[in-house]
Amino acid sequence: MKIESQKKVIEEEKHKVEEQKRLLQIEKDKTETLLRNIIPESTAEELKTKGRASARAYKTVSVLFTDFVGFTKIAENMKPTDLVNKLDVYFRKFDEIIVKNNLEKIKTIGDAYMCAGGVPVRNNTNPIDAVLAALQIQEYMNTLKSNGLKTGEEFWELRLGINTGEVTAGVIGSERLAYDIWGATVNQAQRMEMMGEPGRVTISGSTFKLIEPYFECTYRGKVKTKSKGLIEMFTVERIKPELSINGEGLYPNERFQQIVNLHLYSSINYYKAERHIIKVLEKGLSPMLHYHSIEHTKDVVRAVERYALLEGVTDEGLFLLKSAATYHDAGFVEIYEKNEPVGARMAEEILPKYGYSDQHIAQIKELIFVTQIPHQPKNKLEQIICDADLDYLGRDDFHEIADRLRRELREHGKINSDRQWDNMQVAFLNMHKYFTPTAIASRQTKKMQNLKEVEERLARNEYKD
Structure with missing residues (x-):
């Protein structure tokens, strides 16, 4: 009888240990999920294995910036909770679009949204990916505007700019981790956004040279920057009709990828x-x-x-x-x-x-x-x-x-x-x-x-x- 009682106690202790392990694993999974939402997966793995993630230089990265037109005035006329909720709706949609186009979200600062292609995993298609995402983001915003004009509801307009070039990327801080990118390329992307027309996709000359075979673009002249003097500026009108689904210029068709492969290989x-x-x-x-x-x-x-x-x-x-x-x-x-x-x-x-x-x-x-x-x-x-x-x-x-x-x-x-x-x-x-x-x-x-x-x-x- 005493032996059976001891076995029962052991089983109960064993069950408690297993339950604690299960709960610990749940918390660990939550932590890892949160970490991956804050920083890219490959960087998160490096942090887990090495305890730190070193900054890296990247030769070709496409940086995409967005900013809402007249946001300061909009904010003055909205309740803070309503403002945050509306921003959340927009940014969730942006997140969905950039993930589909193989881009990495970098950060949001107020009403500004920043993402990039070609980091932390290098690829040759990031200028194309960024422009595709940009066209789809502006299509989403312009659809909301069109509906708003019909119904009389309020709508927001978006400026969007892209630049391609060299950056340094990595994790900064030790208390609150943040993955970020630095360099003149980032500043010039923001400049493209500032100079862009609402509802349009504005790109630099360096991005244009890499996406020209696939998109119809209009030259907009040169704009002054702090670090690089004058840089060329273009508006992306659409994907070339022959390379888009139904010739609509928004989503690439099978022929689009064939031409990308031709240029790459x-x-x-x-x-x-x-x-x-x-x-x-x-x-x-x-x-x-x-x-x-x-x-x-x-x-x-x-x-x-x-x-x-x-x-x-x-x-x-x-x-x-x-x-x-x-x-x-x-x-x-x-x-x-x-x-x-x-x-x-x-x-x-x-x-x-x-x-x-x-x-x-x-x-x-x-x-x-x-x-x-x-x-x-x-x-x-x-x-x-x-x-x-x-x-x-x-x-x-x-x-x-x-x-x-x-x-x-x-x-x-x-x-x-x-x-x-x-x-x-x-x-x-x-x-x-x-x-x-x-x-x-x-x-x-x-x-x-x-x-x-x-x-x-x-x-x-x-x-x-």
Whole structure:
């Protein structure tokens, strides 16, 4: 009987110990969860194992700042509890968006919200991730504004800025731990936010260079900063329609990721190659080239990218097309007529420096030569560049661009009257054809309308010469 009583006591003690362990584990889990909510998981693990987390330097980090417009005035007219509750609603939504886009929340200070991509885990996509999150945050805020305007309810507006560059990141303090980032990059991100338009996404030139292939942006000029003098500023309008779900410019589609992978993993450094030839063209093209100007080259590059994406070209063929487009009229820096061989030679001389193989350059040269009139493409890539070269024939700006070509031809002695020019246009538009399904669907109808308008001008015969 005594033995049984002792066993019972032991079992009860054992049960108490196990219950204490269970409760301790619950508290430990709560502590770790709280720690991970305060600082990034990898930093939390370092603190647990080493007792401290050292600061680290990061070369490419994208910092995102937001700030509510007129917050001081808003705060004066709201109860403190209502103000905090509303901020909480907004910041919870921001948290949800940035987590989906692989960003790390850094801190909130009053109504300011700060997050970053590329810390504490380095990655190559953080500029893209930050811009995607920014567009989605502003879409959320603009939707609330739209609803507020309809219902008469109060709405808040948000300024948002992004900058990409070097930072130092780590944990500061020993009593109340805080993960933070420091450096001029952070200050410039805040500057972008301060100078940005409410409801828009404002980015620096350094961020723009890294996200340009995927987003439509508008140049806003230069802004002064304390540490770096003047820096360029851009507004991100949207994801390129061809790279977004339903062409709405807000959420990336499957093609978007394919193009990101192409840029990250291809041996070709297309954007450095493009900047090289653009500088050559800006310096060497004659001001008398009203049509065959740097703007024409950029226009064809944009058109060739659009056609390529819509025609399903998401491999290195896209780089070959865009490279050929940048060189197809480069020969004008040396000679006015039959300049394609010069552009092909320049491509052969320059492109090997940027990861292009002999096979790449051979294809690019073929694409340059196929832009000679009349177009006679033999494959899909050649059809795409031919359609891009004369994309303007089926656009609303046809007459404006055609007039630039008229002026150029007259100044070079190729035509001697405006009536002669319109007769040439009618003959050319009747002879020309688009090749890709995309161009036929999007440009053919407008081209025929443009042709009709030139024919009507000829019929009126109101020429002065």
